[in-house]
Amino acid sequence: MAEKIFEPDLRVDLAGIALENPILAASGPFGYGHEYRELTGFKDLGGIIVKGVSLEPWAGNPPPRVAETPSGMLNAIGLQNPGLKSFLEEDLPRLRGPGPRLLVNVVGCTVEEYAGVASGLEGVEGIDGLELNISCPNVKAGGMAFGTDPAATGRVVAAVRRKTSLPFLVKLSPNVADIGAVARSAEEAGADGISLINTISGMLIDTAHKKPLLGNIFGGLSGPAVMPVALRMAWQVAEVVKIPVLGIGGITTADDALQFIMAGARAVAVGTGLFYDPHLPSQIKTGLLEYMKKEGLKNLHEIEGAARP
Amino acid sequence: MAEKIFEPDLRVDLAGIALENPILAASGPFGYGHEYRELTGFKDLGGIIVKGVSLEPWAGNPPPRVAETPSGMLNAIGLQNPGLKSFLEEDLPRLRGPGPRLLVNVVGCTVEEYAGVASGLEGVEGIDGLELNISCPNVKAGGMAFGTDPAATGRVVAAVRRKTSLPFLVKLSPNVADIGAVARSAEEAGADGISLINTISGMLIDTAHKKPLLGNIFGGLSGPAVMPVALRMAWQVAEVVKIPVLGIGGITTADDALQFIMAGARAVAVGTGLFYDPHLPSQIKTGLLEYMKKEGLKNLHEIEGAARP
């Protein structure tokens, strides 16, 4: 009896963005992609989410900006970026063309700044979607992030919705008590998808010098150490929204990616893992294909949310 | 020239509880202490915080209850315990006597239950203090933990304050956006100290069986993976309260303990680290003494909060 031979289909639709495979590069670690293009040629990535872009250039935080932690790292880059104009003129032209879908991570300190970046990216060729980073300090609310307040989240999402025809994800901060409430608020205000998590606030102290290790005192924890927290939040959000979820946080293996998909995520993004090995996305893709063949899966929708009761 | 020789003094006063050294066993991993007494004789511990005690016996969660994660673990014991009466009759008599100071971790689902346990422990010989675990589900508020709401925290703390003359710490949950607000609320309501952090909510999925790894779906993340988060919260709380802070979360080395003390903690407790090595407290004590000798410190107050600006 000849077994049916088929090649599993890795394609997924993430909030209207058609991805060749469900593995993305997370915003930040990947920069604007140029360096990784030289190194790995964007191989095996379904999409890339470029580093946060603000209306005006941001200088970033004083060094040291990164530190290693057990199975993870802290970063306090401070969203250093050359601003919207420079992104459009210098970075975007080099990113256009065939290859992974391109999402732009949008940052701001006020609702107007978010809306301004969205306007500036509207109708620009080569951009497939946006990701709103609402972990940014909300200057009007005394610096607490937009993402820690469902109402503020709703306002910033609605403002961006009015300015863009692109599909956009809202990227949630994990530093909240009720992630579901923030996600629902984003969905109601018009978001096309939820991506989560951003980094968890943390710090280390350099005991030899009796001072915080990072120049900014606080930084964001990421990497395998946080994966259980990220997975829990993906699970909780998939429970309360209908829009698709992009799982992020500590993913380094195909099994990690499968855990997020079985929790209800549509796709996954790899951040810190790229530092451990820039070829991680290829390894995850290979692992997913092997799993699908072994289990006889035609596509990943068959197991999306499969671990849910 | 003869150098002055002195033995550093490790004694600290934690909220009115005089500890021989600043290293405690965290509540839960240590059980009611009997097994560790057999193994290590409570050696080198300044204090022990026994496992959560509720008014009535609690059955706990369905297995599996524990899982390993990168540099950490998840647990969902569900606060299984034999209840106040059994604790007083079976466990406490075996714990009395010389040795580390004894703190009882108090759990409940309503304000009345917390107050009831505190009443039941009032005037009982051999107990040096209480630790209120307000990460427990608040049944009246739909199961969200007391510790995620400053007002609910205030109510439970005030109720316990009325029932006890013992010094008591309030143990905060890290699953909040603003830990300082909860800590201030606890201080205002009469707490003598703050201990933090409890575990961070997380989960894992067993992809081979397409279901959550833990019987309870969600569990609490602990261990070195969470230390940067715990340290950040200890720093933030020490900034806004005057009562002493007990630092907990991922501590496995003397350097970890020093980071908490330099962040502003008075003492530290070791939980998950006891699983890696039950002799960890002794190693930390030795490391602290070596550090103090090298730096010429007479006591740890000299460096309490030393990393703060």
Next chain:
Amino acid sequence: MSPGQSNMLPRPFSVYRADTLSGEISLLIEIKGKGTALLAETTPGVSLKLLGPLGRGFPDLPPRSLLVAGGAGIAPLAFLAASTAAPRTLLYCARSSEFLVCPDTDLDLPGLSVMEATDDGSRGVKGTAADLLSNRIEKAGAVFACGPRPMLAAVKEICSRAKIETWFSLEERMACGIGACVGCAVATTGGYRRVCRDGPVFPAEEVIFDG
């Protein structure tokens, strides 16, 4: 046993063989994941931290005992089998031949008969532990089993119908390993009990499998 890595929980293993004269013990370890892989890489002469023996083992074997081992469940049963010379039978089962890891010579013991079964028939009889057991249960003095949950559930069913005294050695994920944390709980008719301290061996009738 701690795989010598920091930031890892200890791993529980059964005693496979013990030489009371030399004081040597042997373990039989199946490579399952990170910890057992690290242990497998260990070279002779390296010292490992080991805590034990812990918990309560099997009671003495009555004559005509049946020992049912599934996969790595062979370890405690091989140890048990070596504790007497009375006639006894070992039913040794696994998914396929490569999971029957125990060397034949270690099971060449006076008075011990060994029957093997694999799900795919790659060694011994094609079938499960339940198949082997059903045919032999009537005359058994007692049954002792260790292996995957579904196997134990099937064993329990067969033995309770035949009213034969049965003991299980259970596995559960552990943290402290000494009885303090209640992490290794299993559901029993007496509530949740600790595999590491109250077990790992429990009377089969007390164990609840769907709990």
Next chain:
Amino acid sequence: MSPGQSNMLPRPFSVYRADTLSGEISLLIEIKGKGTALLAETTPGVSLKLLGPLGRGFPDLPPRSLLVAGGAGIAPLAFLAASTAAPRTLLYCARSSEFLVCPDTDLDLPGLSVMEATDDGSRGVKGTAADLLSNRIEKAGAVFACGPRPMLAAVKEICSRAKIETWFSLEERMACGIGACVGCAVATTGGYRRVCRDGPVFPAEEVIFDG
């Protein structure tokens, strides 16, 4: 270089020696923490993942150059010293003799004079890099330095007063190592710049030490 452990950031090291014929490169590594300790345990024949060379190195050495190395800062300067035969002087400094790790024979190069200093006088002159440099700065063709921040700050001060062209190889904690994440930023007169891509070598006058 990745210490071969998963869940660890890569570690940056300078090229210490390179043999263009055999294609071999050497690194000189001071054991500082977890990653370097793991690298030190590595046995011959083990393959390690290595990405490089990265960033921009030193410009060519003019005659009468002074090379100032503090501790492990010797690695890139030993490499630089071997790039020419013109007369040049290496000022090699550390806290005490055990931190002067570079083998003498590796510094036995035509045209190179070596002066050593230690803070505690346990080898060479008792004093700092600044002490050695102050006495020699006037006739220097250029200065090239690598070492701890306070040393570089002192070197910058001396060289700017003497108006001598000066280059620093800087260290900062890194994540990607290829210029993508802006994790390794250092404050310069042109804003934050990346040690891994824009450096590690920067003109001294551009580097801001209290930034």
